[in-house]
Amino acid sequence: MxxxxxxxxxxxxxxxxxxxxxxxxxxxxxxxxxxxxxxxxxxxxxxxxxxxxxxxxxxxxxxxxxxxxxxxxxxxxxxxxxxxxxxxxxxxxxxxEGMTATDAATDARPPKLGMRLPKAISIEQMESVLRATEGDDIRSLRDHALLELLYATGARISEIVSLNVDDLVDDDVVRLTGKGNKQRIVPVGSFAREALGAYLVRARPTLSATGRSTPALFLGMRGDRLSRQNAWLIIRSAAERADLGVTISPHTFRHSFATHLLAGGADVRVVQELLGHSSVATTQIYTLVTADTLRDMYTTAHPRAR
CATH class of the missing domain: 1.10.150 (DNA polymerase; domain 1)
Structure with missing residues (x-):
């Protein structure tokens, strides 16, 4: 005691x-x-x-x-x-620590939480958001590369803004550092590769010249590393220009990445690795999002479904 x-x-x-x-x-x-x-x-x-x-x-x-x-x-x-x-x-x-003789909270149970499905937008809506950042000026080249890479990799916004140029391991691979400094390699599709190439050649050198030398991949207009807050504002502005009618966040890109991959037939364990989830159970919540899609396909395709 x-x-x-x-x-x-x-x-x-x-x-x-x-x-x-x-x-x-x-x-x-x-x-x-x-x-x-x-x-x-x-x-x-x-x-x-x-x-x-x-x-x-x-x-x-x-x-x-x-x-x-x-x-x-x-x-x-x-x-x-x-x-x-x-x-x-x-x-x-x-x-x-021996500061008490008993655990007063041992019987405390949190309230049951209703399952909240991740919010994803459709492929068509995502394409509209990405098109909204297209342009030849420095800001547009950066913003388009940022959003294309977010959607291409399913990365968290913190992982994207913390990228350095050297993290572009190859033409079609990027190295992401997730929670607990755990690194993973994620492929990059052709659209994101093209957008990144244009940004690196035609925009980043100019942005870098306005500030102190930094290895950061994505730079702000003053030449320093792009902040999470500014990345969020870029996404919000693109959504407004695309006139989606819904509010989206950086995590919308991550949710949409997972949902669209699973709807396209990707194995849940592959998506788990791409997202950097430690457990496949975390990733499986996205399969619930695609259940309606599967049901619609079944109803359309099966001769005795209707």
């Missing part, structure tokens, strides 16, 4: 140092944990609970209910699940 008492604030501070130093989590992830646990600590303090050893499973259960029902701004099921995950990780750490 624990004899030494520890304040919850001290426990949270030690936990955040642990995930920063020992687990090496990113600054953004640690900041998200900090925000979640600040809300949790404030909730407990309002109930005069400030010591880690005084937190009970009833407090954690009350916190979970409060998140979904609080009058000022109830949280969605997904946000509640995320915050409870932070709380559960904290209490597991407190127990492992």
């Amino acid at each position: 624990t004899t030494t008492r520890h304040s919850l604030a001290d426990g949270i501070g030690r936990y955040l140092r642990h995930v920063t130093i020992e687990r090496g989590l990113s600054a953004n992830t640690v900041q998200a944990y900090r925000r979640d646990l600040d809300v949790y600590a404030t909730f407990l303090a309002e109930r005069t609970v400030t010591d880690a050893t005084d937190v009970t499973s009833a407090h954690v259960a009350e916190f979970a209910t409060w998140l979904r029902t609080r009058p000022e701004r109830p949280l969605s099921a997904s946000s509640t699940a995320r915050m409870l995950s932070s709380v559960r990780n904290l209490h597991r750490f407190l127990l492992d």
Whole structure:
């Protein structure tokens, strides 16, 4: 049994140092944990609970209910699940470190989340977006190469903007660095190769001359590495010019890449490798998107389907 008492604030501070130093989590992830646990600590303090050893499973259960029902701004099921995950990780750490005798969050279960299918656009819509960036000026050459490469590889936007010129391993292959610095090789189709070639020859040298020397593949108009925010703005602008009538994001390109490959008959394990998913189960959600397509094809083709 624990004899030494520890304040919850001290426990949270030690936990955040642990995930920063020992687990090496990113600054953004640690900041998200900090925000979640600040809300949790404030909730407990309002109930005069400030010591880690005084937190009970009833407090954690009350916190979970409060998140979904609080009058000022109830949280969605997904946000509640995320915050409870932070709380559960904290209490597991407190127990492992001997700061508490029990895990108060061991019985806390996140709300069930409805399955959200990835949002993809049709091949025709994707072609419209890509055409919207065509042009001979420097900005258009860059934007067109960026969007063509996004669609050709299914890469995350962070992977694309972090590319260096040397990551174009061959004429038809690019080396992407994903989560956990895990690298993968992804082929590049003819349309993206042509767009990249035009950008590298006719646009990038001019952009590079306006700023400091950088190995980055995609450059901003001042010659520095293109940011994720600017890449997002490029996509939004292209969608507006294409008059899609729907909002798209960088991840729309990734979802569409996977959906269109599977609809075209690609094996799910191949798509898994291309996307850089560690588990095929993550990729299989895209097969649900193509179920309607398969059903329509069956209805059209089978003589006794109608």
